[in-house]
Amino acid sequence: MNIILLGPPGAGKGTQAAMLVEERNMVQLSTGDMLRAARSSGTEMGNMVAGVMDRGELVTDEIVIGLIREQLETAEADGGFIFDGFPRTLAQADALGELLESVGQSLDTVIEMRVDDEALVSRITGRYTCAKCGAGYHDTAKKPAKEGVCDKCGSTEFKRRADDNEDSLKTRLMAYYKDTSPLIGYYYAKGQLQTIDGLAAIDEVKGSIDGALSNA
Numbered sequence: 001m002n003i004i005l006l007g008p009p010g011a012g013k014g015t016q017a018a019m020l021v022e023e024r025n026m027v028q029l030s031t032g033d034m035l036r037a038a039r040s041s042g043t044e045m046g047n048m049v050a051g052v053m054d055r056g057e058l059v060t061d062e063i064v065i066g067l068i069r070e071q072l073e074t075a076e077a078d079g080g081f082i083f084d085g086f087p088r089t090l091a092q093a094d095a096l097g098e099l100l101e102s103v104g105q106s107l108d109t110v111i112e113m114r115v116d117d118e119a120l121v122s123r124i125t126g127r128y129t130c131a132k133c134g135a136g137y138h139d140t141a142k143k144p145a146k147e148g149v150c151d152k153c154g155s156t157e158f159k160r161r162a163d164d165n166e167d168s169l170k171t172r173l174m175a176y177y178k179d180t181s182p183l184i185g186y187y188y189a190k191g192q193l194q195t196i197d198g199l200a201a202i203d204e205v206k207g208s209i210d211g212a213l214s215n216a
């Protein structure tokens, strides 16, 4: 099954994708994670996008479509793909349809996670991840079982993203409403959109996603 998790920054796309990967053997394709990996390994492309990302603006369609193309052509995904943070523009949505078709696959459903702006600010400013394994946490909503120790790998080092501050969040939200929210109508018109309440607790949101997947 191939799905898109669609929602503003902090909606919980990455949190839910990680659970789907564990339980359903799906492969998460997060363009944000791919771009951050390119930055930390210091590739030419990584250096080129660093400032754009820190300001909260969108990277060019050409770059992110190239990243997804590469993954679709090489990654093995028996359980299917979860597109997380991609597509983000109408051009990216068109390209995804064409890319899936070219590898003999299709999109099963698009899950829109709806969360209001106020909650997004506290989710983003409270977010941190394990510096070693990347597991995601939050200052109040998702603490490790033992304070200061990663549940998954036992590391005691954590980090915060450079774009997780109120200024770049404002730009990220504007980009979402201007460039990405038109995808809601785009997928609705194709009969592929399901909308869930992303404001509920993490487990409840997971239940809604499980429900949406069984309807797909």
Ligand code: AP5
Residues within 6 Å of the ligand: 007, 008, 009, 010, 011, 012, 013, 014, 015, 016, 031, 032, 033, 035, 052, 053, 054, 056, 057, 058, 059, 060, 061, 064, 084, 085, 086, 087, 088, 092, 123, 124, 126, 127, 128, 136, 137, 138, 139, 141, 142, 163, 172, 198, 199, 200, 201, 202, 203, 205
């Ligand atoms: P990207 O990495 O995609 O960031 P984003 O869309 O801003 O999404 P986030 O990762 O911030 O949020 P999320 O929805 O995954 O939330 P999470 O689960 O972590 O993109 C970063 C940048 O890269 C972009 O700004 C752009 O520059 C560039 N880029 C990437 N893709 C691009 C593309 N396709 N085109 C162009 N440019 C692109 O949750 C957030 C926090 O809330 C966590 O701490 C979590 O623990 C907590 N939380 C989650 N769910 C709940 C809940 N239900 N209740 C309470 N807390 C919760």
Ligand code: ZN
Residues within 6 Å of the ligand: 130, 131, 132, 133, 134, 135, 150, 151, 152, 153, 154, 155
């Ligand atoms: Zn860890």
